[in-house]
Amino acid sequence: MLFINNVSKSFGNEKVLENLQLQLRKGEIFGLLGRNGSGKTTVLRLIQQILLPDEGEIVFEDKRIHLHPEVKQKILYVPVRQPFYDPFNYKQIVRVLKNIYPNFDVTYANELINRYHLPENKPFRNFSTGMKKQFSIILAFAARPSIILLDEPTDGIDAVTRHDILQLMVEETAERETTMLITSHRLEDIERICNRIGMLQNNTISDVMDLDEMKGMYSKIQAVFEEDVILTIREKGIPILDHAGVFYTMVLRKDDQEKRTFLKNLKPKVWHELPVNLEEVFIAKFGGNRRW
């Protein structure tokens, strides 16, 4: 339903995205992962046309969005902070949103605002961080868009509010098949609610995969090498999660026979293959260039 085709974007001389390709499917929750500063927010802002791509195009339901500004009513972006809501209370914000989004569902918004005991008469700026997030997300759902872009929806809030927000998101996709693109550093939330993920690294998205498949695609290797081989392993580009004495914990793609043979040739005394979780894949993927 949404295609990002070969999109590139630079700020001044700094290239942020290059030939980015991504396709979002109806009713999915897609998790965009990456280190801080990798350009996740830029991707969301490009889809919402707050930024325009230098090259490439974004197509929503067969319409190139930069030629059809009306599709913006169907795509809603919830940034980390919403400073323009600050001086207004719930009723005032709803009045504005109703004008922008003709499908805005006031009954639904009222119901959720009541359900979560969010204040109706206080200005937004006096809300707590968690309330602000919950409030912004409720209003985004009430606008009845087809795609919601959520930038760090569950980061920096308490466990109860997080539970409520995740539940809201799950119900929204289940009931209305809303597509969501979310970024987060809370990998356990991503693991819980996303069906697909993609990694943003080196200005592009790689490793787009089903979360279920990911767990079958990688192995965690625990091995014992009597000789000091850490440099040899590192030079080979095999990510090491942990290393203490003769014990090594590494992550390998199951189909990477070359690296597997390489490690086996180092004559490990012990060799255990275990399943991975998302956090381990994330560290393996993004911690690779780190000087340990």
Next chain:
Amino acid sequence: MIEIDPRSTMPIYEQIMQKLKELCIKGVLKPGDKLPSVREMASMIIANPNTVSKAYKELEREGVIETLRGRGTFVSETVKKTLDEGKMKMIKEALRQIMIDAFYAGISLEQMYQWMEDMKQEFGSDDDAFHK
């Protein structure tokens, strides 16, 4: 009733399948019992609806549950007791690991048999899957 662990290395749809099967074996869920809809289950355990739907489809394929159009999803009246070969191999492999651990821990075979008997009691002895 069902808890999933997102950090587990087991895919979430498999966790859902395993938990539901466990509830069936323990008799908490009985043949003919209605299961929550995909939407209700997703909201209850906070998981992606596509993932829940995948778990339900797999369970249906295995004959554990059945979906009746417009009425919902139910625990199958004839929960298929026949295990396919892959499953048998998997269980045998798991048992091998346990036997190795037990051997090194000095646990006798008699003790193991006793535990198996106890577990059988716990799951309900009328379950004829254990007599095949």
